[in-house]
């Protein structure tokens with residue numbers, strides 16, 4: 404490839420501010436504050452904003468300039484911590500990884516808390532049931548040899564590759580809270596817990612795969628999955644969630660027959 | 661702009677002062693059947709796995725049985741107009757069609773019943789609702805399967 408050069412024509416400052424990048428965008432936010440009203444309501448905010456900014460930037464602008472009571476979680480602002488999963492235009496995404504131009508800013512952009520978990524205030528939900536399901540699959544390395552390891556636990560590149568996809572999870576709950584089975588019955592483990600079980604079940608160094616499979620063979624385990632694929636669509640890390648669930652199902656069946 | 665102190669303009673039209681305050685908040689809108697440390701109780705056994713497998717295996721067989729059935733009943737040889745007592749009697753004279761229909765009855769009923777069981781599990785939130793809906797479902801399923809089986813085996817073409 405050619406050496407990168409500054410493209411002068413593009414970089415030249417525009418005369419005046421004739422084509423300002425700013426456009427007017429309406430954000431329709433689902434508000435809920437139990438200290439004020441028992442019901443959640445929609446509230447519109449109009450912003451002048453560059454559509455190349457992210458939805459998170461818009462939420463910041465609203466909170467900092469229009470209404471300080473708007474409540475949402477965010478930490479890293481760069482798609483790593485998994486705090487700001489929300490339902491944007493009806494689809495679960497991370498606000499910090501969603502560009503405004505990608506969610507049709509000509510129309511009002513709806514922003515809601517993720518579904519299936521109790522809303523505490525505005526966009527903040529109670530994540531406890533989600534993390535309970537996560538803890539229930541024992542998401543940590545288990546070995547039969549309980550002695551302190553004296554050297555690194557080695558594995559081949561192929562063995563590592565086997566579960567690579569599911570190591571990428573940031574526990575944002577976008578998948579679990581996009582699942583219609585979870586919406587209606589929060590006792591279902593949910594995709595995220597299965598993804599994190601998959602991470603260890605298919606790790607050659609782990610020795611409790613059988614136990615985890617048994618946990619997911621539960622009435623509220625993998626068999627409740629209806630292959631809706633909402634989870635795969637929702638995952639901001641691009642994990643093939645439905646495929647991971649199918650691999651756990653297959654492991655359960657082939658182990659028995 | 662609006663803060664929690666001022667009557668929240670941002671939080672919907674509230675007439676006068678809200679009845680809810682910081683010390684007296686409204687109840688949260690709970691999600692249905694949330695997972696906790698103690699619920700659900702973990703279950704043993706492979707029932708759900710067998711049910712899942714059965715849906716797929718019976719589905720494959722049902723494709724042949726049901727499509728064949730529809731073709732024979734509704735399309736071939738004059739369509740619905742040919743169906744009558746004589747037509748049914750003629751087909752059930754052969755053990756082949758008896759077995760076909762018996763298999764279709766059992767598989768479709770069990771498949772359909774298990775499908776509805778799944779749907780009840782998904783949608784019914786209260787344990788009592790589940791119990792009653794499933795009770796109704798199982799009763800209807802057993803009744804239909806038994807009645808259908810009885811008819812296939814005891815069918816008398818000379819009845820008048």
Ligand code: HEM
Nearest residue numbers: 629630715716719720722723726768769771772775776778
């Ligand atoms: C034509 C052949 C058929 C095939 C291939 C088939 C296949 C399937 C499969 C694979 C499922 C499981 C879906 C899941 O787990 O997500 C299913 C569900 C279901 N089936 Fe069938 N089926 C057939 C015929 C029937 C018949 C004749 C009935 C009615 C008696 C029926 C009623 C149901 C119901 C009620 C469900 C549950 C729906 C749901 O899970 O959302 N099916 N079917």
Ligand code: SF4
Nearest residue numbers: 572573575576578638
């Ligand atoms: S699998 Fe993807 S969507 Fe689900 S919790 Fe992990 S990162 Fe989020």
Ligand code: FES
Nearest residue numbers: 480482484485499
């Ligand atoms: S704020 Fe950390 S993932 Fe979006």
